[in-house]
Amino acid sequence: MKTKKQNKHIYWNPYFGGFLLGILIIFTFFITGRGLGASGAMKSSVVTIVDAAAPKHAEKNSYYSKFVEDGESPMNNWLVFETLGVLIGAFISGSLSGRIGWRVQHSPKITRRRRLIFAFSGGILFGIGAQIARGCTSGAALSGMAVLSTGGFITMLSIFGTAYLFAYFFRKNWI
Amino acid sequence: MGPLIPNDIISFEWSSIIAIIIGIFFGFILEASGFSSSRKLAGVFYGYDFAVLKVFFTAAIVSLIGLLYMDYLGYVDMSRLYVHPTYLWGAIIGGAIMGIGFVAGGFCPGTSLSAVAIGKIDAMVNVVGIMVGVFIFSELYPLFEPIYNGYFQGNITLVDSLGVNPFWFVFLLTIVAIIMFFATDLIRKRVKKVFY
Numbered sequence: 001m002k003t004k005k006q007n008k009h010i011y012w013n014p015y016f017g018g019f020l021l022g023i024l025i026i027f028t029f030f031i032t033g034r035g036l037g038a039s040g041a042m043k044s045s046v047v048t049i050v051d052a053a054a055p056k057h058a059e060k061n062s063y064y065s066k067f068v069e070d071g072e073s074p075m076n077n078w079l080v081f082e083t084l085g086v087l088i089g090a091f092i093s094g095s096l097s098g099r100i101g102w103r104v105q106h107s108p109k110i111t112r113r114r115r116l117i118f119a120f121s122g123g124i125l126f127g128i129g130a131q132i133a134r135g136c137t138s139g140a141a142l143s144g145m146a147v148l149s150t151g152g153f154i155t156m157l158s159i160f161g162t163a164y165l166f167a168y169f170f171r172k173n174w175i
Numbered sequence: 176m177g178p179l180i181p182n183d184i185i186s187f188e189w190s191s192i193i194a195i196i197i198g199i200f201f202g203f204i205l206e207a208s209g210f211s212s213s214r215k216l217a218g219v220f221y222g223y224d225f226a227v228l229k230v231f232f233t234a235a236i237v238s239l240i241g242l243l244y245m246d247y248l249g250y251v252d253m254s255r256l257y258v259h260p261t262y263l264w265g266a267i268i269g270g271a272i273m274g275i276g277f278v279a280g281g282f283c284p285g286t287s288l289s290a291v292a293i294g295k296i297d298a299m300v301n302v303v304g305i306m307v308g309v310f311i312f313s314e315l316y317p318l319f320e321p322i323y324n325g326y327f328q329g330n331i332t333l334v335d336s337l338g339v340n341p342f343w344f345v346f347l348l349t350i351v352a353i354i355m356f357f358a359t360d361l362i363r364k365r366v367k368k369v370f371y
Contacts (some may be wrong), residue, residue, distance in 0.1 A: 014226045035259075046313065061313060063312070079192045085197060086292070088195070089203035090202035092199070092208050105213055125281075138283075140270075145239065146235060147257075149259040152332075153333060158268075
């Protein structure tokens with residue numbers, strides 16, 4: 001008997017997820033006056049590591065020094081706490097649906113190693129880009145759009161536009 | 176009335192706890208919407224799964240309409256909200272680099288974190304990559320500084336730069352999004368299914 005092939009994972013309806021995310025953004029702006037973020041915590045981590053490993057160097061560098069204050073840890077930051085929450089929340093959701101497990105997810109057409117190399121280099125580009133644009137998909141694009149920020153709209157168009165332009169070159173990794 | 180913390184209605188000491196609670200909801204929504212799967216995310220660029228586009232634009236429109244209503248009804252003062260600043264070329268070039276990073280790595284920072292939480296090793300590698308990227312940027316900061324600090328136009332909104340009426344703009348954006356949602360469903364029917 002032929003069974004209908006379908007994806008193993010059942011996720012929320014995207015409009016439902018989007019609606020709740022929109023409500024969360026309203027709530028975040030209502031309480032804190034700012035939007036959500038994700039790459040900020042990674043920047044704080046890098047600043048903290050560099051500041052601990054080479055404090056002189058961090059002080060001299062004009063980018064790290066923006067985020068290092070005397071007697072104040074860069075990790076004591078709204079976005080760092082929010083990111084801890086993201087990890088907890090995603091873990092709860094994954095546990096409820098039985099999605100927890102160590103694995104490398106990749107297309108059957110590529111090797112595990114190739115997937116990891118691309119995940120790493122994609123991350124490097126994202127890290128550089130998120131600093132240049134002062135925020136990532138969450139902090140610049142989504143939270144920016146919620147308050148009609150011109151920069152937020154431009155960043156969003158640029159991220160998705162470029163990703164579509166370059167999708168052809170990376171097609172082997174995904175389809 | 177709002178925003179509550181900047182207006183001292185909720186004291187600043189609460190902000191870390193509120194940050195964790197907001198984060199928990201954010202992480203839960205991302206994971207439950209399937210954003211912990213890079214193959215689902217990448218689907219938006221190849222036409223086999225448009226969840227990213229649907230979640231992203233639904234969230235943007237719901238938050239825009241909600242904030243405009245709350246401003247209109249006096250629950251929140253929109254002029255007190257933080258508007259992401261516009262550095263024209265920083266936004267374009269930074270966005271373009273992120274776009275390539277997105278389609279190469281299959282994650283953006285928020286989705287990557289939600290995947291780390293459920294044990295995806297490729298997401299952990301991606302997060303390390305993002306941190307290396309931040310490190311490279313910081314070390315080469317003098318090189319990037321002209322686009323990072325240049326072409327600054329202030330914390331402007333589309334109302335300032337295009338002179339549009341915000342209510343009409345959001346109305347038109349909503350219609351564009353609905354058309355996009357229908358169009359993507361048509362595209363998805365024509366594209367070969369990918370199972371992951």
